[in-house]
Amino acid sequence: MADPGLRERKKQATRLLISNVATGLFVERGFEEVTVAEIAEAAGVSKMTVFNYFPRKEDLFLDRHAERLAELTSVVRNRPAGVSPCEALRRHQHALLESGHPLSGAIPGGPGFWWVLTSSPALTARWYEQEREIAEAFTEVLTAETGSPFRSRMVAGLLTTAITTVFAHAIGRIVAGEEADVVRREQAAVIDEAFDLVERGVGDFPAAGD
16 A cells, blocks of 8 residues: 555645746736646646645635644644733744744745735735634634633734734835845844734824824
C-alpha cells in the first residue's frame, strides 16, 4: 500500500504548485485577465484538478485563508488559562511579525499582492467575505465560553478589525514607498496600539476638539 504520508505530501506539493503558478500569472497580468484553463496548462495539470484543490478561482490567490482561519480560531480557543482572547491574538500577531510571515503584511512582496487584490472586485469581495468568516469563528468560540452571543459578536468584530487593520496598515505603507525594513521595525508598536484600543475600549477617541 502507498504511504499515506507520501500521498498527503504529494497533494500538498500539487496544491502549492498550482497556487504559485496562479499567483505568478495574477501578479503579471491581473486576476481578471487570467483563466483557470491557463493556470492549469501552466501548472501541467487538468482544469478539474485545479478545481479539486481550489473550488473558487479567488481561492487560488487568497489560498492561505483556510490555514489562517484554523490558526486564528485555535489561538483563541486554545489560549492558556488567564489569557484573554485579545492578549492571545496580540501575541500571535507579534509572532507573525518576528518570523517574517506574509500575513504580517510587513514584507517586501506586499505591493504585488495588494495590487492584484485591490484591482479585482471579485477578489476584494472574497477578502471581505473571509474577514466575516474569521469574525464568525471568533463569535462561535466566545459564545461557547461566555453564553453571550451579543457581547461575543461585538468582541469578535473588534478583534477581527484589529487583525485586518494591522495587516493593511503595513502593506499600505510599503505600497506608498516606505522601506519594508522600516515598516517591519515599527510594526510592533502598531500591533500594540491596535490591541490596546480593543483591550481598553475606544472610550472618547477622538475627544472633541482633537
